[in-house]
Amino acid sequence: xxxxxxxxxxxxxxxxxxxxxxxxxxxxxxxxxxxxxxxxxxxxxxxxxxxxxxxxxxxxxxxxxxxxxxxxxxxxxxxxxxxxxxxxxxxxxxxxxxxxxxxxxxxxxxxxxxxxxxxxxxxxxxxxxxxxxxxxxxxxxxxxxxxxxxxxxxxxxxxxxxxxxxxxxxxxxxxxxxxxxxxxxxxxxxxxxxxxxxxxxxxxxxxxxxxxxxxxxxxxxxxxxxxxxxxxxxxxxxx
Amino acid sequence: xxxxxxxxxxxxxxxxxxxxxxxxxxxxxxxxxxxxxxxxxxxxxxxxxxxxxxxxxxxxxxxxxxxxxxxxxxxxxxxxxxxxxxxxxxxxxxxxxxxxxxxxxxxxxxxxxxxxxxxxxxxxxxxxxxxxxxxxxxxxxxxxxxxxxxxxxxxxxxxxxxxxxxxxxxxxxxxxxxxxxxxxxxxxxxxxxxxxxxxxxxxxxxxxxxxxxxxxxxxxxxxxxxxxxxxxxxxxxxxxxxxxxxxxxxxxxxxxxxxxxxxxxxxxxxxxxxxxxxxxxxxxxxxxxxxxxxxxxxxxxxxxxxxxxxxxxxxxxxxxxxxxxxxxxxxxxxxxxxxxxxxxxxxxxxxxxxxxxxxxxxxxxxxxxxxxxxxxxxxxxxxxxxxxxxxx
Numbered sequence: 001x002x003x004x005x006x007x008x009x010x011x012x013x014x015x016x017x018x019x020x021x022x023x024x025x026x027x028x029x030x031x032x033x034x035x036x037x038x039x040x041x042x043x044x045x046x047x048x049x050x051x052x053x054x055x056x057x058x059x060x061x062x063x064x065x066x067x068x069x070x071x072x073x074x075x076x077x078x079x080x081x082x083x084x085x086x087x088x089x090x091x092x093x094x095x096x097x098x099x100x101x102x103x104x105x106x107x108x109x110x111x112x113x114x115x116x117x118x119x120x121x122x123x124x125x126x127x128x129x130x131x132x133x134x135x136x137x138x139x140x141x142x143x144x145x146x147x148x149x150x151x152x153x154x155x156x157x158x159x160x161x162x163x164x165x166x167x168x169x170x171x172x173x174x175x176x177x178x179x180x181x182x183x184x185x186x187x188x189x190x191x192x193x194x195x196x197x198x199x200x201x202x203x204x205x206x207x208x209x210x211x212x213x214x215x216x217x218x219x220x221x222x223x224x225x226x227x228x229x230x231x232x233x234x235x236x237x238x239x
Numbered sequence: 240x241x242x243x244x245x246x247x248x249x250x251x252x253x254x255x256x257x258x259x260x261x262x263x264x265x266x267x268x269x270x271x272x273x274x275x276x277x278x279x280x281x282x283x284x285x286x287x288x289x290x291x292x293x294x295x296x297x298x299x300x301x302x303x304x305x306x307x308x309x310x311x312x313x314x315x316x317x318x319x320x321x322x323x324x325x326x327x328x329x330x331x332x333x334x335x336x337x338x339x340x341x342x343x344x345x346x347x348x349x350x351x352x353x354x355x356x357x358x359x360x361x362x363x364x365x366x367x368x369x370x371x372x373x374x375x376x377x378x379x380x381x382x383x384x385x386x387x388x389x390x391x392x393x394x395x396x397x398x399x400x401x402x403x404x405x406x407x408x409x410x411x412x413x414x415x416x417x418x419x420x421x422x423x424x425x426x427x428x429x430x431x432x433x434x435x436x437x438x439x440x441x442x443x444x445x446x447x448x449x450x451x452x453x454x455x456x457x458x459x460x461x462x463x464x465x466x467x468x469x470x471x472x473x474x475x476x477x478x479x480x481x482x483x484x485x486x487x488x489x490x491x492x493x494x495x496x497x498x499x500x501x502x503x504x505x506x507x508x509x510x511x512x513x514x515x516x517x518x519x520x521x522x523x524x525x526x527x528x529x530x531x532x533x534x535x536x537x538x539x540x541x542x543x544x545x546x547x548x549x550x551x552x553x554x555x556x557x558x559x560x561x562x563x564x565x566x567x568x569x570x571x572x573x574x575x576x577x578x579x580x581x582x583x584x585x586x587x588x589x590x591x592x593x594x595x596x597x598x599x600x601x602x603x604x605x606x607x608x609x610x611x612x613x614x615x616x617x618x619x620x621x622x623x624x625x626x627x628x629x630x631x
Contacts, residue, residue, distance in 0.1 A: 082548040083546065099542075111546050115546065
């Protein structure tokens with residue numbers, strides 16, 4: 001099986017002051033195969049969000065190695081990292097992180113505009129399709145402040161998909177949502193994983209959310225406590 | 240991200256804070272408007288001064304002496320150099336009361352010979368110039384300047400009428416075309432011109448005079464001729480080197496140069512003030528851009544997370560700054576031209592549309608944006624994605 005992510009002895013240390021440092025991640029090794037759907041769980045402060053940020057090229061690692069598609073992160077310059085965030089990775093955050101005072105459609109278009117090379121009409125068309133796919137047809141011109149939390153998160157998912165990424169990283173994607181919206185969002189992720197074969201890694205502390213995935217990794221104090229794969233015939237429809 | 244997208248993004252984010260954007264640009268608007276206005280006024284002033292000097296005669300010079308000249312001096316001066324074409328005494332310039340029937344006028348007398356009109360290239364509108372006989376025989380005849388004629392005779396022909404100059408009767412034999420204001424603001428057309436002989440006898444009460452007016456065959460001979468006259472007078476008056484001269488020779492060119500020097504100095508001064516206001520405007524832009532960067536740190540984080548490169552962020556903020564300053568530049572140019580136009584109308588100067596100064600102002604305002612926008616933009620693009628994203 002192809003390994004999309006290969007992490008070896010990853011350590012992340014924060015220096016709070018000259019002589020005080022905190023080990024957020026204490027030496028983690030992990031492989032993720034293409035098409036996996038996995039959940040990272042753990043109490044707050046267990047290092048799971050830090051780990052996600054490193055996986056997503058948003059943060060740097062202190063030592064160890066991280067290969068994405070066989071390419072070592074440390075060997076890439078800032079522009080290459082930006083390009084990978086742009087084309088290979090789709091982000092979904094707990095706080096949605098949409099640009100305010102910018103329409104849903106424009107939010108979705110943005111990564112493709114940064115990527116460049118596409119005609120404006122092409123970008124618009126694709127953004128519309130994706131918004132339709134997450135069930136937001138007719139809301140294209142709404143600004144985030146006129147959308148509910150669940151709708152905003154669906155805009156964010158559409159945005160993460162526009163450059164056809166291989167991986168979606170979702171950091172507590174349902175943390176701000178009620179149970180009905182949570183089920184909707186998880187349904188979308190499941191479909192993306194099964195139908196498009198996108199590798200999905202999500203961080204959550206809700207067992208309910210983790211139960212949608214097929215692999216559960218539990219972090220504690222910056223180390224992997226548990227790594228379990230669930231063999232099941234996935235048939236969740238999302239509704 | 241291409242430039243049109245960046246420009247769109249910049250315009251949109253400026254549009255979200257219209258009031259702030261407008262106030263930020265105000266410094267540049269005022270700076271550029273003053274540059275445009277000052278440069279325009281400077282040019283107009285220079286051109287109008289030059290015009291005045293040329294009406295005075297570009298090959299003309301005036302010789303003033305504390306020790307009076309007499310009529311034979313005129314001939315000696317003429318023979319001292321081979322370039323003098325016309326030469327005339329300038330008697331008087333004294334204020335006189337002029338009366339015709341029940342109309343009174345305060346005017347000035349000038350006693351000259353006919354060369355005076357040739358130097359000034361001053362045509363008659365009614366009548367004629369003096370005759371040699373009139374000059375030789377102290378004839379009581381006058382030629383009126385345009386505004387003197389208008390105030391005494393209105394639109395009727397003054398030729399042959401008798402007027403009183405300081406209660407002495409004179410016959411009007413002609414009148415002159417309009418010359419306009421001198422650059423001192425004095426009305427050059429309010430003048431009563433008579434033969435220098437008559438002016439000496441009837442008005443001044445003496446036959447010598449302190450000023451001679453002359454012109455050369457061409458403009459480039461003026462300086463040379465002035466030098467020769469100076470040398471001639473020094474030797475005639477036995478002035479040794481180092482001793483102060485009791486005369487002056489002033490050429491039109493010197494007057495022109497003086498006027499241009501004043502105009503230029505003024506322009507530099509004004510441009511200096513204007514550049515200071517542009518710099519202050521630039522600092523205002525930098526200030527607001529810094530505020531904007533820190534307010535929008537999260538936005539920067541989001542943009543980086545979805546794939547914006549450092550240069551995309553840098554350009555986004557730089558273009559915003561340049562849009563503010565160049566927009567302010569355009570508004571300032573418009574405002575400056577408008578005010579300058581109003582001023583030229585009010586003062587009666589020529590309106591000179593200078594594409595060069597407009598282009599320079601525009602480029603300069605853009606450059607101010609780049610210069611003062613770079614640091615904030617750099618600060619934004621140097622943020623680490625995760626720090627920007629986590630910023631509250």
